[in-house]
Amino acid sequence: MHELAVTQNILNICQRHATQENASQVTDVYLVIGDLSSIIDDSVQFYWDFITKDTICEHSLLHFERIAAKAKCLSCENEFALKQLMPCPQCHSARFKIITGEEFYVDSIKINKNGENHVQ
Amino acid sequence: MCNSASHTHDHDHDHDHSHVSVVENIMNQNDLLARHNQKLLDASGIFAINIMASPGAGKTSVILKIIEELSDRYKIAVIEGDTAPVTIDADKIVAAGVPATQINTGGNCHLDAHMMMHGLDALDLKGVDLLIVENVGNLVCPAGVALGTHANVVIASIPEGDDKPYKYPNIYRGIDVILMNKIDLLPYVDFDMDYFVTGLEMLNPGLTSFPVSAKTSEGIDGFAGWLEARILEKRAA
Ligand SMILES: Nc1nc2c(ncn2[C@@H]2O[C@H](COP(=O)(O)OP(=O)(O)OP(=O)(O)O)[C@@H](O)[C@H]2O)c(=O)[nH]1
Ligand SMILES: [Mg+2]
Ligand SMILES: [Zn+2]
Numbered sequence: 001m002h003e004l005a006v007t008q009n010i011l012n013i014c015q016r017h018a019t020q021e022n023a024s025q026v027t028d029v030y031l032v033i034g035d036l037s038s039i040i041d042d043s044v045q046f047y048w049d050f051i052t053k054d055t056i057c058e059h060s061l062l063h064f065e066r067i068a069a070k071a072k073c074l075s076c077e078n079e080f081a082l083k084q085l086m087p088c089p090q091c092h093s094a095r096f097k098i099i100t101g102e103e104f105y106v107d108s109i110k111i112n113k114n115g116e117n118h119v120q
Numbered sequence: 121m122c123n124s125a126s127h128t129h130d131h132d133h134d135h136d137h138s139h140v141s142v143v144e145n146i147m148n149q150n151d152l153l154a155r156h157n158q159k160l161l162d163a164s165g166i167f168a169i170n171i172m173a174s175p176g177a178g179k180t181s182v183i184l185k186i187i188e189e190l191s192d193r194y195k196i197a198v199i200e201g202d203t204a205p206v207t208i209d210a211d212k213i214v215a216a217g218v219p220a221t222q223i224n225t226g227g228n229c230h231l232d233a234h235m236m237m238h239g240l241d242a243l244d245l246k247g248v249d250l251l252i253v254e255n256v257g258n259l260v261c262p263a264g265v266a267l268g269t270h271a272n273v274v275i276a277s278i279p280e281g282d283d284k285p286y287k288y289p290n291i292y293r294g295i296d297v298i299l300m301n302k303i304d305l306l307p308y309v310d311f312d313m314d315y316f317v318t319g320l321e322m323l324n325p326g327l328t329s330f331p332v333s334a335k336t337s338e339g340i341d342g343f344a345g346w347l348e349a350r351i352l353e354k355r356a357a
Contacts, residue, residue, distance in 0.1 A: 002228065009149060010146055013142065013144050013146070013148070017140060017142050017144070018140075021140050023140075038260055038290065085285065085286045085289050085319055085323065087322065094322045096322070105142075105143060105145045105146055106142045106143070106144050107141070107142060107143055108140060109139075109142055110139050110140070111137070111138055112136065113137075
């Protein structure tokens, strides 16, 4: 998938929030990503180390919280894991709604406000 | 530049560490821009679609057929997304008498709202009724990247196989129309339409679909009629 573009978005979000908080450095970034997104953590990490050079996020750690995909059957209300596209295992209805697995956001960042740590 | 590892913690003074809540969708900036694009389209009374499909599914061929069907009554414009600076598709559209602009994504695997904004800038939108965006040929990446168009259309083509909804589920969710193109090839390919539609139904129940052939024109009138209805709705709005 397009991990570089996604990683750039993550950096923009972190930079904007860090600036709002008068941070000198971002040390940790917590991401929440549903399994339905086709993002590969390792590629995001790879691009992250590369594109954060000389930014407020340099040397920061990325933390991935992965959310499993789950569906709820619209006929029998059974909740089931959606590892692959399949009908409800209980009543075989093909009508379900996805309840988790679509998450795709920056949850929080850890920052330092000490003005001496920052990278110019 | 300060990058000595020892630097960070060899001071005595207080570091002010804090954990800041962000909770911002990674696509947020794109979605904001997409909304901006849509406002611009709405202000000009233009109905816009985003066509997504794998390479060679027949995006350009279908667009040319739509031009044949509708361009005598409606003004059409086209944005062509390509990963390389080749204008093959855009040239075909222009040759059909319709203004087209090409966006070279510079190797990027999908269009985004920012590129779309530049595409809109490059076109003369005056009097345009229908804007067609041909996204980069790709069945994974364009999914979930809003451009600001009013409808997302996927073109599946028969030779690609009937298992695509199971293998590339994301692209079929959140779309408004699907075309099954190249139905003229059904006699030559093992394509189980029921299996295909069953997968589709799980991902996007009740999705509007048109089996078409951009070669024989079969079924194209159905999709053209759907577009025409949307164009007229937009005019009435
Ligand atoms: N038999 C048959 N061939 C088709 C049909 N539609 C398109 N083709 C052929 O499929 C090939 C690809 O068509 P294009 O319209 O260029 O496909 P595309 O999706 O725009 O391709 P890219 O822009 O390269 O991703 C061409 O050789 C077309 O002539 C169809 O309905 N039937
Ligand atoms: Mg094309
Ligand atoms: Zn059920």
